[in-house]
Amino acid sequence: MKQPVELSHACRLINHGPTVLVGSAHQGRRNVMAAAWSMPVEFVPPRVAVVIDKRTYTRELVRASGSFTISIPCRATLDATYTVGSVSGRDDAQDGGPDKFERYGIEHFDGPVLGLPLVAGCVAWLECRLIDEPHAEEAYDTCFGEVVSAQADTRVFAGGRWSFRDDNAELHTLHHLGGGNFAWPAKSVQGKVLPAR
Numbered sequence: 001m002k003q004p005v006e007l008s009h010a011c012r013l014i015n016h017g018p019t020v021l022v023g024s025a026h027q028g029r030r031n032v033m034a035a036a037w038s039m040p041v042e043f044v045p046p047r048v049a050v051v052i053d054k055r056t057y058t059r060e061l062v063r064a065s066g067s068f069t070i071s072i073p074c075r076a077t078l079d080a081t082y083t084v085g086s087v088s089g090r091d092d093a094q095d096g097g098p099d100k101f102e103r104y105g106i107e108h109f110d111g112p113v114l115g116l117p118l119v120a121g122c123v124a125w126l127e128c129r130l131i132d133e134p135h136a137e138e139a140y141d142t143c144f145g146e147v148v149s150a151q152a153d154t155r156v157f158a159g160g161r162w163s164f165r166d167d168n169a170e171l172h173t174l175h176h177l178g179g180g181n182f183a184w185p186a187k188s189v190q191g192k193v194l195p196a197r
């Protein structure tokens, strides 16, 4: 079901503001966290922005490696999403214990271009090279990335667009309402341009 997405369509994967999982890895260490605040900023080349708090372990690994991934979770991976957004991987790393993937049984696979961890069971996946914007990172915790690979589950994203339907409800993306409450899109509808008067 997983198929490459044309890079010119990559920004559509997060255009609707889903909660995402930010994956990172550096020198044998790896991690994953939830992020509700991400958005596309450029279609071509495809560029995205994600707010990654400077206190997170993710931010440390992203800065060190100059790269990160975005996996887009769905209803089926809701609890894993909330979990990796509720605990820090730094504690595990300091204790020499298992990372979040192992501790919570979160299956993952390597991205095709950068080899960074992407979360299995999600519905779309991006790999990004960090764009060097130290001021935005320091002042606003906003990390910009250029998308270098994009993939999606064709059961819910095909022909360059999402299709949320009753028959793929478990694959609908998540929108964080706050405090661990999530909503998902009910269906996709095509807008029409109003005729000019």
Ligand SMILES: Cc1cc2nc3c(=O)[nH]c(=O)nc-3n(C[C@H](O)[C@H](O)[C@H](O)COP(=O)(O)O)c2cc1C
Pocket: 019, 031, 032, 033, 034, 035, 036, 037, 038, 051, 052, 053, 055, 056, 057, 058, 059, 081, 082, 084, 085, 086, 087, 088, 089, 090, 176, 180
């Ligand atoms: C649904 C959800 C959305 C979140 N969104 C963001 C976000 O946009 N930016 C951010 O810095 N932290 C966000 N967080 C908090 C981080 O995921 C959390 O601090 C996490 O424990 C960091 O993990 P780490 O220290 O292992 O990197 C969110 C948490 C949840 C549960």
